Amino acid sequence: MSSKSRENDDNSEGHSALKEELNKQVKEQKVVVDELSNLKKSRKVYTQQRNSNIFFLADRGQTLSSSKKKLDILKKELQDM
């Protein structure tokens, strides 16, 4: 009996960790979308190249839309779990 409970604990731990991670990501993404939507039109947006320190100039509208998409995907994942 104890082993079973432990199993559940393990599963829940892993689950919770994943959930927390996802939640964090969702929160971040929400912040990103809010920031991007509240930006003035004259502002420039740079996106960081992954795994490097270089920032490429990007279009504000495109980034906003892509970030929104990402947020949706994350929310779905969170709901699935």
Place this chain on the structure above:
Amino acid sequence: MAEKGEMNKGDLGGVFRLREEHEKVVKDCESRILHWKKVSGDYEALNDRLKTLPDQLSYDIMVPFGSLAFMPGKLVHTNELTVLLGDNWFARCSAKQAQKLVDHRMKHVKHELDDLSKTMKNFEARVGLVKDLETISANKGDCVDIREEVRNNGTSVTKGRQRIAHRPNSKPKLDAVLDLKEEDEENDGEDGSDEGSGKGILTEEELWARLDELEKLEELEDDQDRLSDNADMNGEDTSSSSSEEEKERDAAHPVNGVSLKPSWTSVPHSIAPPVMDRKQEEEEDEEEEGNCLPTIFFSHTVEPKKVRINTGKNTTLKFSERKEQKEHSKRKKKNGHNGHSHHELHKITTPADIYRLFVDVKNGEPIPRKSILKSRSRENSVCSDTSESSAADFEERRVIGRSFSYDEATHSDTSDGNADEDSPVAVPLRATSRFEAFSGTVIEKDPMPSAVPHLTITPPALPTILERKQEEVASDFAPPQEAPKKVSKFKAARLQQK
């Protein structure tokens, strides 16, 4: 129930651990997979960027200025890349080539990911199995564990002490050897008559002690030898003791398994058994002195060329150069000028002596003799004392003298077995040579001890005189016979027949 519970706890401990280990492996796999996924994502992003990079001539970018600051800049040369090949080696290439490289690396990453996922699945299955086992062993009492305990006190079962595997080159344990020895001693206590039949093994200390003893003995013997160098030791009786000695040796040798004693030492027993008391050893040594096996021992001393022959009858014949030299000097004294006296004919010890027999020393140079037959055939020409003019005559006369002396010597040999250095019959060879060199008058005037002139003159003189007489007679009777001698042998024979 409580017992059962405890048993299960002990049982389940192993199973739990097994499950934990499996889960560890699974987790490790997961973390690795995550890492590889990240890498693959990076590559994907890079690939995307590479696809679009050569589309424009230049890009506005923020150039990192240290780790915290950025500067606005422009990215130009969009189709020129340097790719890290590894170990700080870079290759310059275009975006397309870089994409190919990225694809190649992605393959590798995918392969890794597949392997990891496989192992993870495998271990997950194992974890499931272990879980099943746990549930079975925990919940149901149907399963019975069959166990057989291994007892630690195996000595009670196996006879004697446990056997230890020695390393090939290692010595056996010392205390084991000691134990053996003790046992042997006990045996001896029971039957002391046999001389250590069971003492095959000696401890190292005993061995060394024995060796030291033997060395001392040897030194003592050497000293004795030196003292009694001239004294000939004649054995009392050793023929009887020989067999005993041999027996003893036979008994002793196989017993002493390891004979470390060198063979040249005078003590035949290699290692006496340790229990043998000192007295016995001494007795043995005494016996060994009268050791009857004829053996030749070479004693290592400072003396040059000293050979001691132990004939086994307590007689030791010693040949040392010194001694020989002494003897030589003695003879020289006796014989005065005649250095090489005739006794050498009897004492032929070396090839040189034999050579000396058939060789004359003239002016320090050895001159080989002519054969006796030859000389006799031509004897007639050499008759008179006055014919000293030709060298050939000298030779002839010398030969005659020598031959006679030789005959004399052999005679003396036959007459008394031990014809020795002092035998008056022996005639020195040199004397004859001298005689020839300086004529007979010198010999007569030779200031020698009474014996020597007698030696020198009489034996050769008599025969020579005889010969001369014969010759004279021959000449008297048949002077014309000298003529036919010049004729060939065959002719002479025919003449005689007539």
